[in-house]
Amino acid sequence: MRIFIVGAGSLGMMYGLRLARGGARITFVTRSVEQASLIAGKGGKLVEDGEEFVVVAKAVSMSDGMALAEDELPGAGDWIWITVKQAHLTDELLASVSSLSARGAAVLCLQNGIGHLPRIAAALPAGTLIVPAISTEGALRESPDIVRYTGRGTLMFGPLRPGKTNAEEEEITQKMLVSVLEEAGITAELSNQMENRIYEKLLINAVINPLTAIFGVKNGELPLHPSRLRLMSALFMESRAILARSGLNEEYGSWEKVLAVCEATAANESSMLRDVQSGRATEIDWINGGIAGLAREAGIPSPLNDAVAAMVRALH
Amino acid sequence: MRIFIVGAGSLGMMYGLRLARGGARITFVTRSVEQASLIAGKGGKLVEDGEEFVVVAKAVSMSDGMALAEDELPGAGDWIWITVKQAHLTDELLASVSSLSARGAAVLCLQNGIGHLPRIAAALPAGTLIVPAISTEGALRESPDIVRYTGRGTLMFGPLRPGKTNAEEEEITQKMLVSVLEEAGITAELSNQMENRIYEKLLINAVINPLTAIFGVKNGELPLHPSRLRLMSALFMESRAILARSGLNEEYGSWEKVLAVCEATAANESSMLRDVQSGRATEIDWINGGIAGLAREAGIPSPLNDAVAAMVRALH
Numbered sequence: 185m186r187i188f189i190v191g192a193g194s195l196g197m198m199y200g201l202r203l204a205r206g207g208a209r210i211t212f213v214t215r216s217v218e219q220a221s222l223i224a225g226k227g228g229k230l231v232e233d234g235e236e237f238v239v240v241a242k243a244v245s246m247s248d249g250m251a252l253a254e255d256e257l258p259g260a261g262d263w264i265w266i267t268v269k270q271a272h273l274t275d276e277l278l279a280s281v282s283s284l285s286a287r288g289a290a291v292l293c294l295q296n297g298i299g300h301l302p303r304i305a306a307a308l309p310a311g312t313l314i315v316p317a318i319s320t321e322g323a324l325r326e327s328p329d330i331v332r333y334t335g336r337g338t339l340m341f342g343p344l345r346p347g348k349t350n351a352e353e354e355e356i357t358q359k360m361l362v363s364v365l366e367e368a369g370i371t372a373e374l375s376n377q378m379e380n381r382i383y384e385k386l387l388i389n390a391v392i393n394p395l396t397a398i399f400g401v402k403n404g405e406l407p408l409h410p411s412r413l414r415l416m417s418a419l420f421m422e423s424r425a426i427l428a429r430s431g432l433n434e435e436y437g438s439w440e441k442v443l444a445v446c447e448a449t450a451a452n453e454s455s456m457l458r459d460v461q462s463g464r465a466t467e468i469d470w471i472n473g474g475i476a477g478l479a480r481e482a483g484i485p486s487p488l489n490d491a492v493a494a495m496v497r498a499l500h
Numbered sequence: 501m502r503i504f505i506v507g508a509g510s511l512g513m514m515y516g517l518r519l520a521r522g523g524a525r526i527t528f529v530t531r532s533v534e535q536a537s538l539i540a541g542k543g544g545k546l547v548e549d550g551e552e553f554v555v556v557a558k559a560v561s562m563s564d565g566m567a568l569a570e571d572e573l574p575g576a577g578d579w580i581w582i583t584v585k586q587a588h589l590t591d592e593l594l595a596s597v598s599s600l601s602a603r604g605a606a607v608l609c610l611q612n613g614i615g616h617l618p619r620i621a622a623a624l625p626a627g628t629l630i631v632p633a634i635s636t637e638g639a640l641r642e643s644p645d646i647v648r649y650t651g652r653g654t655l656m657f658g659p660l661r662p663g664k665t666n667a668e669e670e671e672i673t674q675k676m677l678v679s680v681l682e683e684a685g686i687t688a689e690l691s692n693q694m695e696n697r698i699y700e701k702l703l704i705n706a707v708i709n710p711l712t713a714i715f716g717v718k719n720g721e722l723p724l725h726p727s728r729l730r731l732m733s734a735l736f737m738e739s740r741a742i743l744a745r746s747g748l749n750e751e752y753g754s755w756e757k758v759l760a761v762c763e764a765t766a767a768n769e770s771s772m773l774r775d776v777q778s779g780r781a782t783e784i785d786w787i788n789g790g791i792a793g794l795a796r797e798a799g800i801p802s803p804l805n806d807a808v809a810a811m812v813r814a815l816h
Contacts, residue, residue: 397727398727398731399715399727400725400726400727400728409716410716411713411714411715411716411776411815412716414814414815415714415811415814415815418814419814460727487806487810487813488810488811488814490803490806490807490810491806491807491808491809491810491811492807492811493807494803494804494806494807495731495804495807495808495811497803498730498731498734498735498804499727499730499731499734
């Protein structure tokens, strides 16, 4: 099994280097030519618990990806991981992934928010196995060839709609990936509840991310002020109701869990707050914008998701 | 000239008692029977610069208003001041004001925000002189019969659309009111730019009020944090553009003025913050909601006004 990591950002680098260190056959497919030549030249550096590991792996840039020899290209049984942010999931990138997956490789999608899976499915060859994934691990890319592994967690993936895939063969492909991950010391879980897990993560992000960005506070500070807590609660209730209409099971996504995440990540700045502070585009369109989209499909209003989305866009 | 003050809240009480102390013929028309009997019984108390003045004035409750003797009712040359908040401007209240104004009294409207003038005009007898007013004075009602005069300012009023009134007689009625006000030591200004002034006040309120309520800060603290300042600026620009489309003259409503008001009232909590903290309904529907309404009429979007309105409503 070969694994092609498309987009060597923080998560892609962290998983790719940990897998390569564990003996897996990794090819990074980077967006820039510079990053590919850096990693291909002297390896990527993984910083973990204060230790540094230089890991050698293949790397090509997206524009050079098609220049790989026939036998270096992914085929049946191989995996392509799309680890770029939704904002970088352009038609051009999807066209490259489509070419890469033409010989039957499966595709794992590690985006935050929602909205990407239908787009990816529409762009890839019919019959491609596409599985959504959620990571609770932490990573911070310090430079194009250095990534810091900042928080242990789990990589979960599985079919989006269990029972609708063509079954046994696809299940084996996914179980093989779990065993390759575990060999590399990565905790992985094959889930048949991915929609619930995606919605639950979306719900937590939809409350914490925009409000920490608007109020300019760390996750732990968010619930400490009465009007912030009231807005969290109102945004949670609106979002929970919309996600429930769209299929979120009632055992997922509790208010207590949102507060527990604020507490567990108290000293962290949310990615949205960091993006706003750095003047980068945020993921708002796929988080609260994604929930607003589900609301529109269901014909129900989403005033608070619209509100925080408008305010975060104004902060860019 | 007799002046009937409908709604003895902070502004109504402050003006009514100052006018009565100055010799004007005042009748309070209160919403509650209790307040009317308190004021009619032992007078209202005006607290000004540490001094207390007990002022005797007529007072009837709205439900008893029609029980006034024929010669106690307002007629041509008299004024009815509507000083209730927009939330209290019910159909029932407008019906009472309509009866009171049936004999030709003029009507002065002291509401914040916009949206009330067409409603009032539709409810009152055709041909009634209706003038909008803006006060920059401060008042705090401490109990149903005690009001504190907290900040000196000006009462401005005038025809909403100059030239569209039936001219001379109405101008005399308004000038008479100015002289009665000045006799009582109240600084008054007859303006033929009321629409601009209303829009300018609306613009300032639309930026400061919802954001101080959302962030839970005093006026002076609002611009001190980068994301708050960015949201102020974005909300100002959106609102300014909508008001300009609706007729705001470009010499009114500058960004510097918004910042100057924050500074001049640095230690104050905005009325919207106080309302939110006390669990009272806010004036959001007539401030940012009013601007959103103008945007809809003009067929342009108002995402940030919609956003802060949704968030303030969630804080109630």
